[in-house]
Amino acid sequence: MTTLKSTLPTARKKIVIKLGGSTLEGLNKAFFSNFKNLQQEGYDIIITHGGGPAINKELEKQNVSSSILNGIRVTNEEAINIVQTTLIGKVNTALVGELNQAGITAIGLNGFDGQLLQSEFLDKETYGYVGKVTSVNTQLINTLCENQIVPVIACVGATADGQALNINGDTIASEVALALAAESLLLVTDVSGIRIDGEYKEEANPNLINQWIEHGHIYGGMIPKVQGAIQVLKSGIPSVQIVNDQLVGTVIVPSLDETLAPS
Ligand SMILES: Nc1ncnc2c1ncn2[C@@H]1O[C@H](COP(=O)(O)OP(=O)(O)O)[C@@H](O)[C@H]1O
Numbered sequence: 001m002t003t004l005k006s007t008l009p010t011a012r013k014k015i016v017i018k019l020g021g022s023t024l025e026g027l028n029k030a031f032f033s034n035f036k037n038l039q040q041e042g043y044d045i046i047i048t049h050g051g052g053p054a055i056n057k058e059l060e061k062q063n064v065s066s067s068i069l070n071g072i073r074v075t076n077e078e079a080i081n082i083v084q085t086t087l088i089g090k091v092n093t094a095l096v097g098e099l100n101q102a103g104i105t106a107i108g109l110n111g112f113d114g115q116l117l118q119s120e121f122l123d124k125e126t127y128g129y130v131g132k133v134t135s136v137n138t139q140l141i142n143t144l145c146e147n148q149i150v151p152v153i154a155c156v157g158a159t160a161d162g163q164a165l166n167i168n169g170d171t172i173a174s175e176v177a178l179a180l181a182a183e184s185l186l187l188v189t190d191v192s193g194i195r196i197d198g199e200y201k202e203e204a205n206p207n208l209i210n211q212w213i214e215h216g217h218i219y220g221g222m223i224p225k226v227q228g229a230i231q232v233l234k235s236g237i238p239s240v241q242i243v244n245d246q247l248v249g250t251v252i253v254p255s256l257d258e259t260l261a262p263s
Pocket residue numbers: 019020021022023050051052169188189190191193194195196217218219220221222223
């Protein structure tokens with residue numbers, strides 16, 4: 001007998017996977033087969049990516065200077081044009097091409113497409129053309145996922161009047177995971193998680209992470225990763241990990257006092 005419950009569509013669980021620019025050149029079919037396995041296990045996959053090294057190369061080629069502050073690139077008017085064309089025109093298309101070749105139906109997107117990542121300036125005086133996400137078009141992502149198409153999202157936001165803004169890839173990944181209420185966020189990078197005093201940590205929590213940032217043990221590009229991870233974890237997304245391309249790394253878990261805190 002068919003019950004009402006069994007005829008209702010059940011939303012598939014979603015995993016947001018961020019591929020750091022530092023990893024992109026080394027990824028291969030064996031790595032992408034992880035995605036196929038997850039899909040076969042019933043998960044929807046949403047990919048977001050960075051492209052820091054490719055941006056650096058292009059800025060250098062064109063003699064445009066930029067600096068990094070708290071892991072965020074201070075982006076002037078010349079730099080935002082280079083960021084936009086590099087991430088969307090080069091990095092995103094190359095990644096989508098590789099995924100399609102690996103047998104994963106993927107489509108490239110950025111903040112402009114279907115108003116996917118509506119954004120505002122983060123702090124124009126300090127960071128220039130850097131954005132913060134104000135809304136994510138989850139309907140667009142869900143529609144693609146329902147049709148077994150993997151969205152591959154470049155970290156470029158768009159303001160209401162059509163200005164492109166540079167947004168750190170880790171921040172975009174966290175915002176997308178939050179908006180979708182994803183099951184899991186995986187930040188894939190070039191190190192096996194958080195390393196403190198020469199030792200990779202299998203587990204970390206927000207209290208420890210804040211101390212490590214304060215003491216300078218976590219710096220640069222690791223800062224937006226852990227900050228995004230903490231935000232995602234606090235909103236109740238059960239699994240957040242910072243891993244290498246073998247998917248080995250650090251699991252971020254709630255701090256003890258948060259686990260004990262009355263809800
Ligand atoms: N405590 C830490 N543990 C591991 N890596 C760290 C730490 N603090 C800073 N990092 C740096 O963060 C880098 C990863 O960030 P980033 O270069 O932005 O990578 P991605 O391109 O994957 O986002 C590492 O290669 C390392 O140099």
